[in-house]
Amino acid sequence: MAQRNPAQFPPPPTAHRGRPGTAPVALYAPEFAADPHRAYRKMRAEWGSLVPVELAPGVPATLVVGYSTALRILNDPDRFPADPRNWQKNIPADCPVLPIMEWRPTASRNTGPDFQRYRQAITASIGAVDLHPLHATVEQAAVPLINAFCETGAADLIGQYAFPLTFALVNALLGCPAEIGQRVATGMAALVEGVDAEQGNQMISAAMLELVALKRTDPGNDITSQLLHHPAGLDEAEMVHQVAGHYGAGIEFQQNLMANTLLLILTDDRFGGSVLGGSLSTLDALDEVLFNDPPLANFLITYPRHPVLVDDVWLPADQPVLVSMAACNNDPAIRADDHLGNRSHLAWGIGQHACPAQSLAYLIAQAAIDQLLDALPEMEPALPDGVPTWRPGPFHRALAELPVTFTPMAKLNL
Numbered sequence: 001m002a003q004r005n006p007a008q009f010p011p012p013p014t015a016h017r018g019r020p021g022t023a024p025v026a027l028y029a030p031e032f033a034a035d036p037h038r039a040y041r042k043m044r045a046e047w048g049s050l051v052p053v054e055l056a057p058g059v060p061a062t063l064v065v066g067y068s069t070a071l072r073i074l075n076d077p078d079r080f081p082a083d084p085r086n087w088q089k090n091i092p093a094d095c096p097v098l099p100i101m102e103w104r105p106t107a108s109r110n111t112g113p114d115f116q117r118y119r120q121a122i123t124a125s126i127g128a129v130d131l132h133p134l135h136a137t138v139e140q141a142a143v144p145l146i147n148a149f150c151e152t153g154a155a156d157l158i159g160q161y162a163f164p165l166t167f168a169l170v171n172a173l174l175g176c177p178a179e180i181g182q183r184v185a186t187g188m189a190a191l192v193e194g195v196d197a198e199q200g201n202q203m204i205s206a207a208m209l210e211l212v213a214l215k216r217t218d219p220g221n222d223i224t225s226q227l228l229h230h231p232a233g234l235d236e237a238e239m240v241h242q243v244a245g246h247y248g249a250g251i252e253f254q255q256n257l258m259a260n261t262l263l264l265i266l267t268d269d270r271f272g273g274s275v276l277g278g279s280l281s282t283l284d285a286l287d288e289v290l291f292n293d294p295p296l297a298n299f300l301i302t303y304p305r306h307p308v309l310v311d312d313v314w315l316p317a318d319q320p321v322l323v324s325m326a327a328c329n330n331d332p333a334i335r336a337d338d339h340l341g342n343r344s345h346l347a348w349g350i351g352q353h354a355c356p357a358q359s360l361a362y363l364i365a366q367a368a369i370d371q372l373l374d375a376l377p378e379m380e381p382a383l384p385d386g387v388p389t390w391r392p393g394p395f396h397r398a399l400a401e402l403p404v405t406f407t408p409m410a411k412l413n414l
Contacts, residue, residue: 257294
């Protein structure tokens, strides 16, 4: 038998290039959450565009911090599919990131015909939402929340405003009764934080089954009913996962987008005075956040089918490749000093897996922030030691709290 010449074959997947002895970056560590931009700069200096990271102890992945590299990967679904099933075969059931990464019958976890079927159903159901009355829906949900704390002179804008408002709006869009939605919210919190994640998954599934059953017998003008009647013919399990996906993105992403933008407005003179004075819009502040501190900072996960050579680095087959939207948006190779009005950021994703609900998210966040600023224009941050506390986690950019003080105001009329 003829012997193969090793020179004819590429080397096996190896560790990333970098300084000798440099360990993978722990994205789950509190130190990373405290100052991720410093970490991104260090990553880029030590590793280049592709960085070895750990999503949880013993769970390796590659983080993309180069903008052009991210575009190549996200626009190449044949070599970089989003299906995690081969990867998760060797992941222990108690892995804290498994519930948020594991395969589901949704567009974000599939490729090929299955992806097309799910994507068409989701896009059509969101597209059927009438955006015209949404501003009034936001106001109706926001005013009672503001009235609950406006007379006290202090509030936590996440626990008392951003989260309950987002929760109420997702319920409204999905046609979900509050008691069912509350169980979903509790399960989502466990899932995102990686605490009792499997129990969180079970809570979400049970609540979603109840919602789907309700909408089969009592349909309405909502996303859940639209999904049920879409020609894709989604079965019970598929319906549960489509609707649960709306909660995952709709609550966690939207809450973080609102909170991070409010933090910017309240602490950055470029935006605080200008937004309240009218020369810059809330939309400008939202785009600044989507560039620098996007609520989902590291995600858009793909899994190479085979070992792939990218930027002189071998990426192992079936190992997660995450795009750092936050790092790529700030890649010196493409970053401009003034990006006002520029929406070339990757916060919504790009390619076939781009977020289908961008217009909804923008409208809700802008309306909710404007409603709060109109009601309480003299808010001041009351951060402990003047420094915000960020929740640790490999995927999100999320404040733990956003305390403010203000001159007590009379309740608003609705």
